[in-house]
Amino acid sequence: MSGKLISAQEVVKHTSPESCWVILYGHVYDVTDFLTSHPGGSKIILQLAGRDATEEYDPIHPPGTLEENLKPEAKLGQVDPETVIQTDNTEPKEEEKEDEGPPPMENLLNLDEIEEVATKRMPHKAWAYYYSSSDDTFSKSFNNAVYRDILLRPRVFVDCTNCDTSTTLLGQKVDVPIFVAPAAMARLGHPDGEAGIARACGKFGAMQIISNNASMTPQQIVADAQPGQMFGWQLYVQKDRAKSEAMLRRINALPDQFKFICLTLDAPVPGKRELDERQSFKSAVKVASGVKGADEPSRPGGGGVGQQLFWGTASDLTWKTALAWLKQHTDLPIVLKGVQTHEDALLAARHAPQVKAIILSNHGGRALDTAPPAVHTLLEIRKYCPQVFDHIEVWVDGGIKRGTDVVKALCLGAKGVGLGRAALFGLGAGGERGVERVLEILKAETETCMRLLGVEKVSELGPRHINSRKVERDIFDGGAGLENFGLWDKVRSKL
Structure with a gap:
């Protein structure tokens, strides 16, 4: 046929x-x-x-x-x-703009300027999906604002000629402590997609975590990887576990590239991203929201890209069942993304060595609005259970706009610092070269900050290089709470 x-x-x-x-x-x-x-x-x-x-x-x-x-x-x-007859029954085209091409990437001096260019060049649907966050968007903006309330403490009369931004993540050397966090649908913003991000990361020796909802196959994304380039694969466990098990088999077959599975926990259900959902109202072809098959459940919201991607994601994961299930289907280390309290950080440490790292994240403000920024959770861990840092790696994402943000997170104990939207906006601004410029800017700013602090190596950064007192006043102050459910004794004996 x-x-x-x-x-x-x-x-x-x-x-x-x-x-x-x-x-x-x-x-x-x-x-x-x-x-x-x-x-x-x-x-x-x-x-x-x-x-x-x-x-x-x-x-x-x-x-x-x-x-x-x-x-x-x-x-x-x-x-x-x-x-085939050319008709005008498609969605209304955005206002036509004369495309003069992207500006020279070297003329863009910071991530805000890159985002500004991307906003003008990307399809509005892509911009709305990338930019959107949940409810009143407080968490998204606060993720970045909190870094402004941490002050640096530079030392003088220190030889700052040399600066080494290299570090290790899960025991593998990377050239920068900056990684690309999982961000879906990269080809919405530019045809280079996730493969373009991968090539840019390869040039800077940066790790990339590839989204479960990538718009390219794993094989396409890693096809041009540099020797030793490090990738992780994000996993949203599906209600139909067979689909997730099939994906795990595909990733297990690429051990030279994929070094871990990143299990995302901070969005068991999608947040209410109004900017993204509003795009579904602009279709010229109207279909009533109630139109569905007899066996199809009703879906909330306006049906934005985010709502569509999350449909089918399992919301029944628990500490007891999910990690045991993963152990049956992969030998790769597990990184848990979306930890937002010191209690869960401590529980994650109990599951070492299967769990090698956690990512402190509120999903870029896209899940639960007014959830804590990663900085707050870092400070909670330091206050209530600092032994976590000795047993698993702690990474962060959300709100990173400057190299000074990267350094402040490292001073608080983070081992790696993730970018989500910044990589996507880099793509939107200039494709692969735009992502390179994002990494180029952040690496240079990180080096400048370290030199002006009087620090030569990432491993030398610590709490003495910052004043976080203003932020410490705002973190959770309800006590460790670990003894209330017998967790403290169990964890203490384990660690």
């Missing part, structure tokens, strides 16, 4: 939940049976029914997605090009 020619006029007759066809890459597919199991829900497919959906589909789905999710007979044939 795949060689059969089908007229575009025939395709437009199939736009209902009972018979839904779409055109992808010049081929006609019957996706009726897939409507109710589509992770984004049936609504998003029905909005594209009866027409060419390639432009909307391609930046989001890695190659092979069609083959993995549709039966061979769902590929009905090729669309007859002579029957």
Whole structure:
């Protein structure tokens, strides 16, 4: 059937939940049976029914997605090009702008300027997804603002000729203590996508954690990796565990690149990202939100990209079950992302050596608004259970805009400092070269800060180089609380 020619006029007759066809890459597919199991829900497919959906589909789905999710007979044939009529029934185009190309990346001096350029150049849908955060966006802005309340304590009469930003993460050498945190759908902002980020990281010896919802396959992303380049794979455990187990098998087969699994815990359900959800209201093809298959549950919100990606994510993970399940399906070390309290940091340390590191993160302010910034959790750990730093590595992400932010986090005990949006905005501003410029700026600023502090190596940074008193006044002060459920004695005996 795949060689059969089908007229575009025939395709437009199939736009209902009972018979839904779409055109992808010049081929006609019957996706009726897939409507109710589509992770984004049936609504998003029905909005594209009866027409060419390639432009909307391609930046989001890695190659092979069609083959993995549709039966061979769902590929009905090729669309007859002579029957295709250019119409104006697609989503309204954004206001046309004359594209003069990106400015020279070296003219952009900080991450805010890179974000400004990216905002002008990226499709609005991509910008809204990357930029958005939950509810009133307090956590997103506070993630960065809290670093301003930590002051540096420079020492003088110190030879600052040399500066070495290299360190180790999980025992592997990296050239910078900066890593790219998992951020989904990179090709929404630029065709270079996650592979472009990987190539940029390779040039700076930086680690990259690849999103579970990447828009390219793992093999595509690491294809041009430098010798010894370090990657981790983010995992959102699915309700259908078989899907997650299949992905783990793919990552296990690439041990030279993927050194750990990053299990994300801070978003068992999606936050309410209003800016992202609002984009779904702009479609010219209106489909009622209540349109769904008989067995398809109702979905909250406006159906933004974030809501679509999270559908199918398991929300029933526990300390008791999730790590035991992971142990059955991978021998790779586990990094737990999304720890936000000292109690959970201490619990994670109990699971060493399976758990090698934790990432203190509130999901970039995209999950629970007014959740604590990583700096607060770092200070909580230092106050209530500092032994955690001796047994597992502690990484942070969220709000990093300057090299001084990186240094302050390292002074508080972080081993690595992650960037999420910054890498995506780098892509949006200038593709792979834009990501290089992001890393170039932060590395140079980090080196300058270390030199002016009188520090030559990352390992020399510590609390004596900062004054965090103002922030310490705001951290949790309810006591360790570990004795209330017998945790302290158990952890003390373990550690």
